[in-house]
Amino acid sequence: xxxxxxxxxxxxxxxxxxxxxxxxxxxxxxxxxxxxxxxxxxxxxxxxxxxxxxxxxxxxxxxxxxxxxxxxxxxxxxxxxxxxxxxxxxxxxxxxxxxxxxxxxxxxxxxxxxxxxxxxxxxxxxxxxxxxxxxxxxxxxxxxxxxxxxxxxxxxxxxxxxxxxxxxxxxxxxxxxxxxxxxxxxxxxxxxxxxxxxxxxxxxxxxxxxxxxxxxxxxxxxxxxxxxxxxxxxxxxxxxxxxxxxxxxxxxxxxxxxxxxxxxxxxxxxxxxxxxxxxxxxxxxxxxxxxxxxxxxxxxxxxxxxxxx
Numbered sequence: 001x002x003x004x005x006x007x008x009x010x011x012x013x014x015x016x017x018x019x020x021x022x023x024x025x026x027x028x029x030x031x032x033x034x035x036x037x038x039x040x041x042x043x044x045x046x047x048x049x050x051x052x053x054x055x056x057x058x059x060x061x062x063x064x065x066x067x068x069x070x071x072x073x074x075x076x077x078x079x080x081x082x083x084x085x086x087x088x089x090x091x092x093x094x095x096x097x098x099x100x101x102x103x104x105x106x107x108x109x110x111x112x113x114x115x116x117x118x119x120x121x122x123x124x125x126x127x128x129x130x131x132x133x134x135x136x137x138x139x140x141x142x143x144x145x146x147x148x149x150x151x152x153x154x155x156x157x158x159x160x161x162x163x164x165x166x167x168x169x170x171x172x173x174x175x176x177x178x179x180x181x182x183x184x185x186x187x188x189x190x191x192x193x194x195x196x197x198x199x200x201x202x203x204x205x206x207x208x209x210x211x212x213x214x215x216x217x218x219x220x221x222x223x224x225x226x227x228x229x230x231x232x233x234x235x236x237x238x239x240x241x242x243x244x245x246x247x248x249x250x251x252x253x254x255x256x257x258x259x260x261x262x263x264x265x266x267x268x269x270x271x272x273x274x275x276x277x278x279x280x281x282x283x284x285x286x287x288x289x290x291x292x293x294x295x296x297x298x299x300x301x302x303x304x305x306x307x308x309x
Contacts, residue, residue, distance in 0.1 A: 006061055006064070007061070008058055014046060018048070020071055020074055021038075024091060025045075025090060028127065031093075032126070046228070047204075047227075047229055050202065051204075052087065059077050060075065060077075071092075072095045074088075074089070075090075076307075078306065079117065080192075080308065082117075085121065086120070118290060120289050121288055122145070122302045122307060123285065124286075126283060140290070141288050143266075144285070146263050148271075148274055148281055149279065149282055150258065150278055151258055153251050158251055159252060162245065166211055166213075168208065169206070174209055175191065181236055185238070186236060187294045204225050205222060207223075210237065219299075222303070223254065230257055232247060232260070234300075234306075235299075237299040239299070247274070287309070
């Protein structure tokens with residue numbers, strides 16, 4: 001078999017990349033005794049191509065089987081001024097053992113080193129092959145997250161949670177304060193991401209902010225509502241009680257859905273309060289960094305749409 005080739009994704013590749021994401025992700029979960037992540041057909045995974053190309057045009061690398069020109073691997077990545085985030089990576093299950101993921105990762109590492117950027121990612125702690133791929137390449141685990149969801153939420157109870165009276169829908173004028181809060185607490189810069197959410201041209205995003213008594217923003221939380229991605233995050237808050245208020249408010253925005261959200265395992269009070277509301281765990285994820293890393297403060301809630309933390 002000829003050596004696998006790498007090239008940048010083009011718009012004509014979107015349907016095949018979406019099918020690869022849908023197939024390979026579901027295959028891994030189902031082959032490990034879990035339910036499929038995606039439902040509704042490969043077209044739901046087009047959201048990754050659509051949203052990521054809108055955010056970072058030309059930042060998806062493909063692995064191509066040259067004999068057939070078939071796409072057998074893909075990886076999105078997200079350069080920011082403070083770091084480079086490694087996004088969703090997929091390899092076709094029929095081509096296992098060919099080192100596709102390693103080749104894609106080596107390409108991303110080269111891009112980051114050329115720009116003198118650290119690389120950040122959030123990967124499944126249940127996929128040891130993935131975990132080993134990254135740690136062998138020099139990534140260091142920095143934080144662990146519980147993936148949680150709230151089945152059959154009591155909307156009236158959520159509306160009465162402490163501090164929810166100080167939560168409101170975010171507007172574009174909030175952008176500087178949102179960016180500044182994340183820089184202060186977590187030392188990363190993602191203005192283009194939050195501008196994208198607030199513009200909401202695809203009509204799948206929503207953002208809430210917590211405003212303190214002095215009129216300053218002390219927390220924010222984003223959500224995405226799409227058949228291919230149903231999550232709360234990204235979000236940043238100064239304290240656990242503000243995180244709970246923002247989660248409660250965003251869940252009220254999704255009364256007919258059951259979004260997943262990632263909570264740092266060290267947030268014992270927040271997790272206890274979520275359990276009291278009926279929350280359950282569905283997976284674990286680990287935040288890993290290759291290169292310099294400055295620990296943050298407050299609460300960081302990452303997401304898989306987009307994976308730019």
